[in-house]
Amino acid sequence: MSDDNTQIKEDAIVVSHVHKSFGENVVLRDFSLSLKEGENLVVLGKSGSGKSVLIKCIIGLMQPDKGSICVLGDEITTMEQTKLDEMRVRVGFLFQSNALYDSMTVRENLEFPLRRHWAKTSREEVDRLVMEVLEHVGLAEAIDMMPEELSGGMRKRIALARTLILKPKIILYDEPTTGLDPITGKGISQLMLNVQAKYNTSSIIISHDMNCVKMTANRIVMLIDGKCYATGTYDELMKSGDKRIKDFFD
Amino acid sequence: MNKSLFKTFLHETGEISYFTARFFREGFRPRYEFAELFNQCFAIGNKTLGLVGITGFIMGLVITIQSHPSMQAFGAESWLPAVVSVSLVREIVPVITALICAGKIGSSIGAELGSMKVTEQIDAMEVSGTNPFKYLVVTRVFASMLMIPLLVIIADAVGLWGAYIGVNMKTEVSFDLYTNQIFQKLTFGDVIPSIIKSFFFGFAIGIIGCYKGYYTRNGTQGVGRAANSAVVAATFVVFIIDLIAAQIADIIDIT
Incomplete structure (x- = not known):
């Protein structure tokens, strides 16, 4: 660097x-x-x-x-x-343990911070934002997976995607x-x-x-x-x- | 009781009182998490309905079969449906249902929140701008307050059906006669207090489960301890509430 x-x-x-x-x-x-x-x-x-x-x-x-x-x-x-x-x-925070919500799919994990802050965001916009961050971390195919199905590196990427979704x-x-x-x-x-x-x-x-x-x-x-x-x-x-x-x- | 145990008890009582006060402070202020409340109501009802139903049925059946010889000895066999229905509705069904829920719901809430705590999921919720107390605690406590009375009503109905089968195993009583005998004796004074106390059972089970889970420490070992102590404490509190409810009913003469 x-x-x-x-x-x-x-x-x-x-x-x-x-x-x-x-x-x-x-x-x-x-x-x-x-x-x-x-x-x-x-x-x-x-x-x-x-x-x-x-x-x-x-x-x-x-x-x-x-x-x-x-x-x-x-x-x-x-x-x-x-x-x-x-x-x-x-301010985004990436936890050491990733802290992905076990009971939610990757999509729901990513949507969770969005619906808190941008309650009036349309469904299409939410889908677009989710796909954008997933593509950025290179895991678009994991959208419907559960956290337990992901490897350590994938979990870290999803956790980072969740952090990024609020820009x-x-x-x-x-x-x-x-x-x-x-x-x-x-x-x-x-x-x-x-x-x-x-x-x-x-x-x-x-x-x-x-x-x-x-x-x-x-x-x-x-x-x-x-x-x-x-x-x-x-x-x-x-x-x-x-x-x-x-x-x-x- | 040794001194440190007494100190721990006082400390725990203080903390749970503060936790309860926070529930009332945050539970009635927006933002309201209706979707999550609905999810929790469904989860609690779905998890326990079968178990509560079967237990209610067995209770009704067993109490009737066991009461029959005594009633027969006093020549009061015809009173069997009325006596069994009153004891089922007033005491046995609400308490047994609450104990089942203390085991099933209390441990489940304690373990779920405990595991969320040790894996930093609660902190993650907080840093994403969600109030985890509202989202996790308030919804679960309200859900158990709403669902346990509903489960008690269902268990009452199933228990009375079990009692009907029990009565018919020994004598022959038509369904019309059976229901007539029940509703001649059973009054709102029997039903309403049992529903009211089951609200308090639900509150106690929800708040204790959430408290134990929310303050879990020491990793996975702590999660097991949280689930276990949630069941023990909730079971104990159910009996205390039952005792208080019986005293209040006695004082205001709902007997």
Whole structure:
């Protein structure tokens, strides 16, 4: 992935001095980051370092104890539920477990977010949008399948299609390639780049898959001990002499 | 009872009270999920109708067969249809139906929501702008409140039919005479309280199943625990509600 940031404009997400703990366990301490428009930002850290907590705070699934989170110019920590629901149309979230609804077909999974937000969308328009995102992820033939009939990679693609159907401006990826074989993982990473090119999205990607990181990252934030330990491009961090950073790249 | 168990009990009671308050807060405010409510009504009715029907029939038949010798000993054989119908309608059918539903519906709701919770499907619903509490909890609780009284009415009818067969196994009673004897004794004071308490049974089964499922923790092991504890808690609460209903009926003299 090139480091060419000429298209990058304003901050899509600004996380300032966020603190989050669960009882005695402090997960995020005075953590700050910003995501520029059109940027792919990877948050890198060990398991249990608070990466998933961070993006759950950004989407409003968790409340930080302290600090502020601005998404597309709106402060979300104090936002009321209706506004939060409206904001979520513009922010997609790809879950690590895919979170496809077991009891629904692929078509119903994709239609679910649509009927919430665009209640007056015609049947033809819904069908067109469903086919468009399915074709984009290369799984048009899976439209009437149940999630249990899909492979891990296919599920990930369908989950991404469900995220894309609302045409979000920002996508939050929670370990998108975890549990996939290297070839499928590479395919998903490439798909993420295609999505960014087609939909002009900004993304925060949580990952420890270094192949995915190398392919997708414009910039990397290292989350260590609940803090932003280092930031830079893949090449900059790879050349770092700091042992804690080097451990990830070796 | 040791101290930590008592603390857990108080904590759980507080949480379920908060969950119930949230149900009332969110259940009567738009947006209303009518399509999902209809789906859940169908699922609950479809899942339990056969079982409830068969159980009602067997209850009617068995109670009649077992009551017959005692009634005969007191020379009150002709009272058999009336006595059996009152005990079936007032107590046996509503409680047995509620217990079956606690097992079937309570565990199913607990396991379904529990598995949705651990696989992040509830979070996915929330991030797609859907209120999962309204979509999953409110619809299921209302559906069990609506369907359990309906199942009780059906089980009453099937139970009385079973009782009719039971009566005819020992003596010969025409269907007209049997229904006359039943409706001479059976009043609205017997039927209405049993329907009202079955609304509360439905509410308790729905809310406990949803609560246990919605707050499932610890992965797949937690799903099993949620389903199991939903059945145990709902069964216990059904008996508590029955006890309270009997006391209220006694106080306001619906006997």
